[in-house]
Structure formats: structure tokens, C-alpha cells
Amino acid sequence: MSSPSTKDAETIFQALDQLDHLLSATDETPQKVGFNELFSYAHNPKHVPSPALNNALMNDLSVRRDLKRLLSKQALAHLPRAAAASTGDIVEREADGFRLTLKVSKADETQIYLLIEAIDRSESPSLVFVQEEDGPIYRLVIDDFYDGEAQILLQSDNEVLKALRKAKSEVILR
Amino acid sequence: MNVRIFIATTEGPVEVQRITKEDPDVRSVICLDGTAKALPIARAYDAFVKEPTGVVERSYKHPSFRMDVSAPITDGESWQLGAFCAHAFFAEDRLAAPGEKVDNALWLTGELDRDLNVRPVDHIKEKLIASQDLFAQMRAEDIRLFCFIPGGAGLVPEDEFLEEMTIDGDLLRLESIVDIQRIIRRFDLKDPYPVVEEDEDDDDLDEDGVIDLYKQREKDAEPIKDNGLFKSLAVGACIVAMVVGLYLQFEDNIMALRANGLKIGISELRANADEGCEKPDKIPLVRDGAAFPSSKLDGLCALEITLNNMATPTYMWAFAQRIEDGHFLLADRESLLEPKRQKGLIGWRITLPKRLSKSIDYRLVALASDKPLADAVNRMLRSSFGEDTPDWQKIKARLEEEDITVLSALHSLEK
Structure with missing residues (x-):
């Protein structure tokens, strides 16, 4: 059995070791995401997010919060979560003058x-953001919005698509 | 036996792997090799399929397809001949799947117009050179390959080149064509635009007993058709009658609708007491508010619909649509396909079947805009698809939001 003084020393050592670990920069340390990059991600369809940004969007609540604030100020349209009465997968959302519909391909x-x-809107969105409830925000580029409509074919395991189908997801068009 | 279809490109032949009928709400799309990757020409393919600009829906009665191809097609219009032929074989369940054992294959390049004439394209030699591996493969598999290219001066490569390509006329044939009829006949396909026999009165009617929009061109001249000298006289008389009638319409304000200098008019062409429908009497209708007086079907040979634009030249389009279900009785495809600003009088004639089974109420609509109307019309038509009767007020409001001048009038054909 350890004496009280030995036990205290061990606890103090572990605490200091953890502190050193936290303070020392390693490859695994998340890199800080600059506001410029976040802004580009939210506004520019041609922006390719860095791994650091992707990682932050998946794991860093504050980055997600910043992105959501940016989007809420600049959104063309906000399609809120589906009504509480909705059951099952969502296949259509409509709000703010835009409609999003999911149709299964008969070929596959x-x-x-x-x-x-x-x-009833004349603007052309170029980005779709989908936020799952308390989850990540997914982004999809609309590269062919023309004459008031766009059509994008997605694999059923696409993350954006899976999020779109959830009633509690919110959609922002930019 | 099924047939394999290859679309010629300068990067090599592209096989049509599969065609699937899609939901009418979905735009037609060309995808790469069964994946979810849509090719850049998908929008052009949608316009090629869907009426009123497209020829595939017109021929095969479905507005939305997905075509899967083996390699990218990036731009141009020369894929149209191959794509249409693929639809022709698909319609008869004769389009071969990749790797399927076949006796014949088609290699095609050419642009199609709305009458399915094959229009010239560039880079035919380059496409042939890029397909040499396919030619060798087909020969090794003892598959007869027909290469179809547009006819015309300078389009068929010289003999020396064809010899180099081992195009021998046996297993590998090259044919230049001016329309798709040769392909239709050679492969015993159903003619997408069959010629209607003049004696078969009921061929004008669809199964619901209404006028078929797209047979009107063949039937247009029927009431005034005859042979020899009489034909010339009758045609001349009709033209004079039409000009006089239109002048009268203008002078007497018979077609009283005015909006931005645009007037809609309807005239009855009624069987003449002596000459019948061969030399009909033209009776302009006087508009009463939002409608023209109804026309008795008895003795009515045809209707003439006119638009008179007295303002500055503008893009215009017109259609007539049955109120009951939205069926189109008339639609001016030409002004969509080849948009140009127009001024003055434009006329269309709807020749009526001799035995209409019921009365028809329809809406005549004219659109005018400073911009070409094809895109707005396509959008309008897409929103009109479905089981419900199209909501005219919504359609009109949406068109007007796009700064399109919309004029409409109601008219009835009464039994």
C-alpha cells in the first residue's frame, strides 16, 4: 500500500504530464481555422476546404457555430427542420421560395x-448547406442552377443526402 | 437480334449502355457508366428529349430518360443521331447491353433537326481514326458495323482514307444519310413520324378523340389539296383569301385583344357550298371579352389562328391547350427552336378531323418577350406535367413574373 505522500506525488506527476502533453504542439494537434477560410467555404463554390477545416467542421463545435452564424446572415433561403408530424425520411422541403425534392432514379x-x-425567387443559389441536429454541417455545390432549377444526382450513401432525409436537419441555400 | 449503338466522338466511340424511363419530374440526363456522374451535355440532352424542343418525347411519348454511356461526351450536338437511334431501338426493346452477343452494331455521328433530317457535323475523319480499335474489335467478333454519317459535299472521306480504315462495305460499312429513314427501314424500326393515309379519317384523333397536335403539318394542306391545275388555283385562292381575311381582321378589329401591340385572332375555315373543304370560306370571329364565340363543328374544315404584332419585333410563341386536361392542340415549335424577333402577322392552321366525337373547350395563348422563350416554355411545360389539370392562373402569373407578356382567349368547338 502506498503512503499518502507517494500517492500525491504520483497524482501531481500525471497532472504535469498531461499539461505538458496539452501544451506541446504535435501533428495531431488540431490546426486553427482562420476566418478567411471559413468565409470562403461559406461563400465560394470553388473553394476546396483544407483537411483542417473539414476536421474542425466535424469535431469543433465553435467552428460549426461560427459557420452557422455566417450562413444565417448570408443565406438566400432557410428551409427549417420538417414539421414534428413528419415521419420517416423527408423527400420534399419547401420554404423561402425554394423547393427541394428527392427522387429515386428508376435506373438505379x-x-x-x-x-x-x-x-417564386429569381436568385440562383450555388451552395446547399445541410445541418443535422447537433451534428456536422454538410456542403454541396450547385454548379448548374439554370432557369430556376438544378438537378444533382447523388449516391444514396452520400452524407449530404442522408442528412437531407432527416426531418430534424436544416437546410440553407447560399 | 439486339443492336449495339456507338456514338462517335473525337476521343473514341462511346457505347450507349442503357436507357431508362425516368420520373417525368426529373430532367433527362446522360450519366457515365452507370455512376451518378452526369455529363456536361445533360442539359442539351434534356432539351433534345423533351417537347416542345425535343424530338424523343414527340416520337416515343415519354418526357424524361436517363442514358448511361461508356465514356464522356463533352460538348457539341453530333451525339444527337446516335442518341435518337438508341431511343428508337430502346423503344422496341432491341438496344443491346454492353457485352451482349449481337450481329450488328451502329456507329453514328450527326445532328438532327426537328424533322429528323441529319445535319452536317465536323471532325468525321478524326472520329473514324479514333474508332480504329473498335473497328478491329467488331471485325474480330464478326459483328457487322454500320457507320452512319451526314450526307453532303465534302463530308464523306476520300476512298484512299476509307481503304486505310479498312472500311470495306462488308463487315464495316460507311453510309451517308440525309435523314433517319434509311436507318428506320434497314433495321425495320417503327417510323417515329409515320405518314398518315389521307383516307383514314380517324387517324387524326388520339384515343380520347381529340386532335393530335403533331399530325397537323401533314394534314394542314389537306382541305385545299388536289391535283394538277386545280391544286395550284385552290392554293392561290386560299392564300388570297387568307391575306384578305387577315387584312379584314386587322381593319375591323375583329381580334380585339390588345397588349403591347399584340393581337390574337381566330378565323373559321368553313366548307364552301360548292367546293367543300377544298376551297373553304374564311370567317373571322369577333372577340367577345375574354372569349371568341364558339364554333359549330358541322361544316368546319379548319381553324386559322393568327398573332399580329404591331409593335417592335419581339420573340413570340403561341399554343392552344384543351381546358379539360391540358392536352396541346397547337404549339409553335419552330419559333422555339429557331428563335428570332418577329413582327407583323403570323398564322397557324389547325385542320380538324372529320369526325370529332365531342365538343372541345380550349385556351389560345400567345407569349411575347424581349428574350427567347424556349427556357420559360420548357419550365412551364414541366410544371404542367402530372395528373392534375394545369392551373392556368398559376402558369400565367409565373410567366408574367418573368416579364413575359401573356395574352389568352377562350374558344369552343361545339358538336
């Missing part, structure tokens, strides 16, 4: 058409 059931349609 594992592929889904995402139809984005401006119902």
Missing part, C-alpha cells in the same frame, strides 16, 4: 436525384 435505386427549384 441507389442513386437519388436532388431537384432544387426556385418557386
Whole structure:
């Protein structure tokens, strides 16, 4: 059995070791994401996110919060979570003058058409952001919004698609 | 026996692997090798499929398809001949899957117009050179390969080049064509635009007993058709009658709708007491508010619909749509396919079947805009698909939001 003084020393050593570990920079340390990059990610369809940004968006609550604040100020349209009465997968959302519809391809059931349609709006969104409840924010580039509509074919295991199908996800068009 | 279809490109032949009918709400799309990757020409393919600009829906009665191909097709229009032929074989369940044992294959390049004439394309030699491996493969597998290219001066490569390519006319044939009829006949396909026999009165009607929009071109001249001198006289008389009638329409304000200098008019062409429908009497209708007086079907040979743009030249389009279910009785495809600003009088004639089974209420609509109308019309048509009757007020409001001048009038054909 250890004496009290030995036990205290061991605890203090472990605490200091953890402190050193936290203070020392290693390859595994998350790199800080600059505001510029976050802004580009939120606004520029051609922006390719760095691994650090992707990592931060998956794991860093404050970065997600910053992105959401950015998007909420600059959104073309906000399609909130589906009504509480909704059950099962969501296949259509409509709000703020835009409609998003999911249609299964008859050629391949594992592929889904995402139809984005401006119902009574003239703006052309170039990005779709989907935020799962308390989860990550996914981003999809719309590179062919034309004449008030776009159509994007997605694999059914696509993360954006999976999030779109969840009633509690919110969608922002930019 | 099924047939394999290859679309010629300068990067090599692209096989049509599969065609699938998609939900009408979905735009037609060309995908790469069964993946979810849509090719850049997908929008052009959608326009090629869907009416009123497209020829595939017109021929095979479905507005949305997915085509899977073996390699990318990046731009241009020369894929159209191959794509259409793939649809022709698919419609008869004769499009071969990749690797399927076949006796014949088609290699095609050419642009198609709305009458399915094959229009010239560039880089035919380059496409042939890029397909040499395919030619060798087909020969090794004892598959007869037909290469179809557009006809015309300077389009068929010289003999020396064909010899180098081992195009011998036996297992590997090269044919230049001016329309798709030769392919239709050679491979015993159903003619997408069959010629209607004049004696078969009911061929004008679809199964619901309504006028078929797309047979009107063949039937347009029927009431005034005859042979020899009489034909010339009758045609001349009709033209004079039409000009006089249109002048009268203008002078008497028969077509009283005014919006931005645009007027819609309807005239009845009624069987003449002596000459019948060969030399019909033209009776302009006087508009009453939002509608023209209804026309009795008895003795009615045809309707003439006119648009008179007295303002500055503008892009225009017109259609007539049955109120009951949105069925199109008339749609001016030409002004969508080849948009140009127009001014003055434009006319269309709807020749009526001799035995209409019921009365028809329809809406005549004219659109005018400073921009070409094809995109807005496509969007309008897409929103009109479905089981419900199209909501005209919504359609109109949406068009007007796009700064399109919309004029409409109602008219009835009464039994």
C-alpha cells in the first residue's frame, strides 16, 4: 500500500504530464481555422476546404457555430427542420421560395436525384448547406442552377443526402 | 437480334449502355457508366428529349430518360443521331447491353433537326481514326458495323482514307444519310413520324378523340389539296383569301385583344357550298371579352389562328391547350427552336378531323418577350406535367413574373 505522500506525488506527476502533453504542439494537434477560410467555404463554390477545416467542421463545435452564424446572415433561403408530424425520411422541403425534392432514379435505386427549384425567387443559389441536429454541417455545390432549377444526382450513401432525409436537419441555400 | 449503338466522338466511340424511363419530374440526363456522374451535355440532352424542343418525347411519348454511356461526351450536338437511334431501338426493346452477343452494331455521328433530317457535323475523319480499335474489335467478333454519317459535299472521306480504315462495305460499312429513314427501314424500326393515309379519317384523333397536335403539318394542306391545275388555283385562292381575311381582321378589329401591340385572332375555315373543304370560306370571329364565340363543328374544315404584332419585333410563341386536361392542340415549335424577333402577322392552321366525337373547350395563348422563350416554355411545360389539370392562373402569373407578356382567349368547338 502506498503512503499518502507517494500517492500525491504520483497524482501531481500525471497532472504535469498531461499539461505538458496539452501544451506541446504535435501533428495531431488540431490546426486553427482562420476566418478567411471559413468565409470562403461559406461563400465560394470553388473553394476546396483544407483537411483542417473539414476536421474542425466535424469535431469543433465553435467552428460549426461560427459557420452557422455566417450562413444565417448570408443565406438566400432557410428551409427549417420538417414539421414534428413528419415521419420517416423527408423527400420534399419547401420554404423561402425554394423547393427541394428527392427522387429515386428508376435506373438505379441507389442513386437519388436532388431537384432544387426556385418557386417564386429569381436568385440562383450555388451552395446547399445541410445541418443535422447537433451534428456536422454538410456542403454541396450547385454548379448548374439554370432557369430556376438544378438537378444533382447523388449516391444514396452520400452524407449530404442522408442528412437531407432527416426531418430534424436544416437546410440553407447560399 | 439486339443492336449495339456507338456514338462517335473525337476521343473514341462511346457505347450507349442503357436507357431508362425516368420520373417525368426529373430532367433527362446522360450519366457515365452507370455512376451518378452526369455529363456536361445533360442539359442539351434534356432539351433534345423533351417537347416542345425535343424530338424523343414527340416520337416515343415519354418526357424524361436517363442514358448511361461508356465514356464522356463533352460538348457539341453530333451525339444527337446516335442518341435518337438508341431511343428508337430502346423503344422496341432491341438496344443491346454492353457485352451482349449481337450481329450488328451502329456507329453514328450527326445532328438532327426537328424533322429528323441529319445535319452536317465536323471532325468525321478524326472520329473514324479514333474508332480504329473498335473497328478491329467488331471485325474480330464478326459483328457487322454500320457507320452512319451526314450526307453532303465534302463530308464523306476520300476512298484512299476509307481503304486505310479498312472500311470495306462488308463487315464495316460507311453510309451517308440525309435523314433517319434509311436507318428506320434497314433495321425495320417503327417510323417515329409515320405518314398518315389521307383516307383514314380517324387517324387524326388520339384515343380520347381529340386532335393530335403533331399530325397537323401533314394534314394542314389537306382541305385545299388536289391535283394538277386545280391544286395550284385552290392554293392561290386560299392564300388570297387568307391575306384578305387577315387584312379584314386587322381593319375591323375583329381580334380585339390588345397588349403591347399584340393581337390574337381566330378565323373559321368553313366548307364552301360548292367546293367543300377544298376551297373553304374564311370567317373571322369577333372577340367577345375574354372569349371568341364558339364554333359549330358541322361544316368546319379548319381553324386559322393568327398573332399580329404591331409593335417592335419581339420573340413570340403561341399554343392552344384543351381546358379539360391540358392536352396541346397547337404549339409553335419552330419559333422555339429557331428563335428570332418577329413582327407583323403570323398564322397557324389547325385542320380538324372529320369526325370529332365531342365538343372541345380550349385556351389560345400567345407569349411575347424581349428574350427567347424556349427556357420559360420548357419550365412551364414541366410544371404542367402530372395528373392534375394545369392551373392556368398559376402558369400565367409565373410567366408574367418573368416579364413575359401573356395574352389568352377562350374558344369552343361545339358538336
